[in-house]
Amino acid sequence: PMVLIGTTGGGLPAIYGSVIVAGLAIMLLAPVFGRLLRFFPPLVTGTVILVIGISLLPVAGNWAAGGAGSADFGAPRNIALAAFVLVVVLGVQRFAPAFLSRIAVLVGILVGLAVAVPFGFTDFGGVGDADWAGISTPFHFGAPVFEFSAIVSMLVVALVTMTETTGDLIAVGEMTDRRVEPRSLSDGLRADGLSTVLGGVFNTFPYTAYAQNVGLVGMTRVRSRWVV
Template sequence: MTVSAARVHPVDEVPPARMLAAFGLQHVVAMYAGAVAVPLIVGQAAGLSPADMAYLINAGLLVSGIATLIQCVGVWRFGVRLPLMQGVTFAAATPMATIAATGGGLPAIYGAVIIAGLVTIPAAPVFGKLIRFFPPVVTGTVILIIGVSLLPVAATWAAGGAGVKNFGAPRNIALATAVLVFVLLAQRFLNGFLGRAAVLLGILFGTLAAAAFGMTDFSPVGKADPIGIATPFHFGAPTFHASAIISMLIVMLVAMTETTGDILAVGELTDRDVSSRTLADGLRADAASTVLAGVFNTFPHTAFAQNVGLVGLTGVKSRWVVATSGGILVFLGLFPMAGAVVAAIPAPVLGGAGLVMFGTVAVSGVRTLSQVRLDDNGNMMVVAASLGVALLPVGVPTFYDKLPESAQVVLHSGISAGAVTAILLNLAFNGFRPAPATEPADEPAPTPKVADGLMEEAGQ
């Protein structure tokens, strides 16, 4: 390996083109269902026609792609420059559905989204200072919570997807199990490029098996428009309602808390330190993408935890891989027919792969907690109580339904509720642990180079 290549951090490596394409597509497939879920929920609440619903989904994919590029590549102080996928936050689904149905429709949502994003941009550095409240006991707990909280999502997919008539049918579970076994076998017996693409190979295998048994339908591909370009304010000029704006500001607080956990998790997985300035850059990118989302007919954006699990599972740490995923999302957003192909992948296929990916996130949290003295009663209580609080809405989704809507926005996100609990309990049991007097200055991103290790893999 040359001296220059040895200096390239794995995050900044640029794999060969075929690896960029395969690993990038793998990330897109892993997050696609989550990317389209919120537009579907809000579009249904707003009573949109099928054509407008498709437009809403395409706009979401387009902005998610742009947001991912900003986060991974970076533009000035916008972007964490780590392998982090962006998508519409689930925390916004319930309040936006309410606004769409009774509080001013889509124009009121977009007005609130734009204001919330603009307010969050200058607030990002302040929120970034919270890094001092994340010692290993808090970081490990939050990463563990992220992984465990996502496992029910994988289980829902494995059973067929939320709301389907054949939910839990034996053939759905059998298909998910087959994909899970395929991914595990690929991880065990395939080396190099193929081993790292185990999830993508498993999804391809599952989709082909589903097609053979009549469990998927590709007919919508031929009916999709070949080209679709999102234009600003397609659903009308934004309107500004105080109640909607307050709801979106609360959503952004939740989104920033979740993104903080995801950034810390991916920093841990890629062995790259996260400073308060780095964290602020990531949160600032979230906020800017949210403003862009409001203009181009979609919703608040945040980091997607399911893709953090994919980084840990495959060991591919390059941010340029995920930047390629952003480019693929932009392509899907501009060409609905291509998006329809990805949308045809059955939910059980994603569920089988998701069980491994999300479990990997949880294991990463356990690895971080292994650095913590859990024989100390204080640390044990921090982990135990935070995990319990986080799993309340996961195990009993209606637990907080009688509380005010503003409280539900925060508490229904187990990740946010668990993170806040972990921070507060760590302060209560361990006291305030100040950050170092001086933080290492952020180094400029090195010029992209292809590291020898990846070149060797490409030649296999």
């Protein structure tokens, strides 16, 4: 939807205007979603999370192949590096001591980087050209524009992300033996909404809870809010 909004004449100001409205709508609808908690059994929320995860698989596939549009897209060495990192993550998670197994994904990233540098996968030129510090300025691309069609599209997106967040929060609650009540669900959704409003102000896009992070809670068994 954001691509369509941006390419049909509205541009970035229309995108950010619709994002801000969607964030406000999420905050207002959060108590309503909280009262609908009984209509979200595991079958519903699990299916939503599964469908979203499956729809994201092509993204991971493109990254593993070298990034869509890259000159060496699909080259065996790209796929080999991705497979190597995956094997490292699974091996560390399964066989390493508890401390290392809980940071298996981080270990995989570091080992993958250590292999990628000498084999010429990396280019740090952009890092050298970047400033040491940067400041995000509100409405960097201009004042937001509120177009009706753009707002309607983004509200549909907001309903989908609210459903995903609901499933994520319920899943985390089950993992931590903490029952998700309507009030706690509403608070979580309000956090998403407020973040989305701030995202529209600071030139970024809607926020939502990520099922990947739910998977990390289950994988690492680290359930402390202090760690987060």
